[in-house]
Amino acid sequence: MTVELLEEHRDGVVTLALNRPEKRNALSIDLLSSIHEAVRRLSSDETVRVLVFSGGLDVFAAGGDITQLQGATPEEMFRRYEWQRYLWDSIESFPRPTIAMIAGLALGGGCELALCCDFRIVSPDAVIGLPETRIGVMPGAGGTQRLARLIGTSRAKEIIFLGETVPAEQALAYGLVNKVVEKTQLVAETQAFADRLARAASFPLQMAKVAINAGQDVPLPTALKIERLAFSNLFGSADHVEGVGAFLEKRKPDFKRSKQGG
Known part of the structure; x- marks a missing residue:
């Protein structure tokens, strides 16, 4: 059975790697539960000085697992997302710095995960967005609120209302990401930045x-x-x-x- 969340410790820097490549790292209920458990455990570990989220060098996370949304009732979705807020809040309030290392797609829930982090470092092929309106819904895991606070209300409405995706350089211009680095250097640059934070x-x-x-x-x-x-x-x-x-x-x-x- 594939482990959907990999955990690596390196000199005070912990990387949580999403590992559902066949599903483009879609955020299933089980994967979200694993992330929540890991974040809660690591938050009380004083040896952890920086937390990095990664999806590898092909895709960060293409969104929620749509197959788990079919046929859901309003009551069921409210309960599900009411539970999820504890996960997103635990990432946003993690007591040490957090970094999202993004290559490829970071859409829907993947974007919302990245928005919970303190920093976002991306490769030139990164594409970030909240396209939920394209399938008749809207962001429900904090995207409407965190994106607006990060880049401004008008710009966030444009992205969310139109279901737009934002390429790396445009995301940098919007202030949505902190830096864009070549994919061959993405891991090294992210590690170097994490190491600087870990020494602080x-x-x-x-x-x-x-x-x-x-x-x-x-x-x-x-x-x-x-x-x-x-x-x-x-x-x-x-x-x-x-x-x-x-x-x-x-x-x-x-x-x-x-x-x-x-």
Whole structure:
């Protein structure tokens, strides 16, 4: 039996690789459950400093598994997607940085998975989109909300209403992805970026992520208070002690030896 989700650990960087090549990595219920279990487990593992999602070098994820949607009732779909929100929220709120490494198609649920990540690094053949309106539905796993927050309401409506797909360079211009790199360098570039993040101070990154994510949906005075609380929480942390000590001793900090709940 094929393992639909592969997991690789490398020096603090964990890669979760979707592995349904015969289905273009379509997100079945079983695959989504496996992702959810892995993300929950890894979120409490302090040795994990960066989480990467990959579909390999042919396709990221072509969408949800359409065969599992046929004949579903509104009540059934609401219950199913109400459960799925715990998965998407767990990725978005993962306590360390997350990266989607995208080659080929990232459509529908594949796009929504990528939108939950902090960063998206893609190859030139990457195609990203939310084409659900083409089959008479709409994005239901956060696509309408996360895409609009990332690239703006008007641009998101254009993509979603028309069911458009966005090629790599256009996605870069929209701010939908962070960088486009040649496919032959995609794995190496993603690993290099992940390694840079893994060497950084983990707890400050976690607090900055909390401040950014929590602050974007509240009034500015509340967002600034969230920032101040997150900022103040860092003082006396292991990363703060290591960073200040390294500065005073005129050496490079070694944040990997810092141990705390981040």
